[in-house]
Amino acid sequence: MPRAELLTPSGLGELTAALQRTTSSSRLLAGGTDLVRSMRHDHWEPDLLIDLSGLRELVYVRLEGDRLRVGALTTFAELQTDPLVRRHARCLAEAAARVGSAQIRNVATVGGNIANASPCADGVTALVALGADVRTIDGGGRSTVRPLEQVLVGSGRTSLAPDEAITEVSFAALGSDRRTTFVKIGSRATVTVARLSMALIVKYDGVSGTVSEVRVALGAVGETAFRDARLEELLEGRAAHEESAHLFADGCTDAVRRAIPGRSSLPYKQRAAVGLAYDAWNALGLCDRCQPAWG
Ligand SMILES: Cc1cc2nc3c(=O)[nH]c(=O)nc-3n(C[C@H](O)[C@H](O)[C@H](O)COP(=O)(O)OP(=O)(O)OC[C@H]3O[C@@H](n4cnc5c(N)ncnc54)[C@H](O)[C@@H]3O)c2cc1C
Structure with missing residues (x-):
């Protein structure tokens, strides 16, 4: 060879x-x-x-205006603890903390997580919920920006050309009116590949006690992480109480069914979706701890 x-x-x-x-x-x-x-x-x-x-110049987290910019070579260990990420994109910090082991997080980069295009990539699930854009540079020195969803075209497949490198990922920084979290389930509690992952972002109005501008990304179900409009609309304007948690859990199972109809893993993933929906809802800390019917 x-x-x-x-x-x-x-x-x-x-x-x-x-x-x-x-x-x-x-x-x-x-x-x-x-x-x-x-x-x-x-x-x-x-x-x-x-x-x-x-390329140390591609290791950074910066807040520019209302956008958070993350260099492609930033590691998950850095994302996990970065104060800007924790404040403005907590779901990404939480996803970073769940990637592999400490040794993996010390070297694994956010650019590699995107370019590898695994359906189970934890960073990608959070970035899809955040509505991230990806900046690249090519062999002609051209710099272009496109939505992350356009980069991810399938399991292990991207739209990146062979002479194209990711240099940055950016997204609108979340304000203090947003609550967000990342949750995942794998075959064990730590150092585990996601069997299902979820990033949830809501705007919370403390006066009316309602949620809006809901964004939910599901990972490890289907070819790439995705948002489901029907699931997001379900929670729009809802009160942050237990009934909404039940509705959200039902919506998550429906979204999983729409994503992988007839797949042998469907019954497992639908049940996992219910557990994750309650985990995510409870992690937002909007109301007393809610539990599924079997909980
Ligand atoms: C034991 C173990 C546990 C793991 N656990 C998890 C986990 O829990 N969650 C998870 O999401 N991942 C996990 N991973 C996968 C892996 O750590 C991540 O996908 C990581 O983010 C990849 O980044 P990297 O920098 O190591 O990429 P590399 O391995 O260097 O590259 C991966 C791919 O991306 C391309 N690439 C890298 N950087 C760029 C760039 N800037 N522009 C264009 N293409 C690029 C490379 O050519 C290659 O095709 C695990 C891996 C191992 C070995």
Whole structure:
């Protein structure tokens, strides 16, 4: 097997030059937690590896106006504790905290989580709920921005060209009137791949006690994380009490059924959706702890 050529750009100019040399067999290397595992497991090597670890300028979290900007090489360990992320995108901080182990979070990047396009990617589920945009740069030095949903085209598939690198992900920072959380269920409590994940964002009016502008993203059900308009509309303007939690749980099971009709995992995922719906609702802290009928 031929050995991959390794390029180690140390700035965006050098990255652009490196991207000009890519083919469909070339790969970018960020934290390597998905890529190196795949190379070892499937016994393959790219023709060209572009190691991004020297691009320290792509490690940042910034609040610019009302937008939070996160550099593609920011790790989940950094996202988990970053004060801006915790204040303005708590669902992303919580998702980051649930990625793998501490060792994985220390190197796994948000850009790699997107580009790997796993249906189970925790960061992606939170970013879909946040309505994130993805900025890229290509071998011609062109910088473009498109919605995350346009980057993710299927399980393990993106619309990224071989000479295109993610440089940033950005989204509207959540204000203090928003409540948000990320929850997931896997085969064990920690270091586990999601069997179902959910990010929930609501605007909460403390005077009327109602929720609005609801955003729910579901992950690990279907090819990519997605929002379900019918599920979101169900909660619009509802009082933040137990009845709404039951409605939300029913809506989540319906959304799962619409996403994977007839799939063998459907009964499990529908039941998991009920549990996650209550976990998410309770995590918002809007009313007394609600429980499913079986709880
Ligand atoms: C033990 C273990 C546990 C894990 N647990 C979880 C978990 O709980 N939740 C979860 O979501 N993930 C989990 N993962 C998966 C993984 O850690 C994440 O998907 C991680 O975010 C990938 O980022 P990376 O920097 O390691 O990417 P890499 O492995 O370096 O790259 C992944 C892919 O993205 C491409 N890529 C990387 N950066 C860019 C970029 N800037 N622009 C364009 N393409 C790029 C690479 O070419 C490659 O195809 C786990 C992995 C392991 C090994």
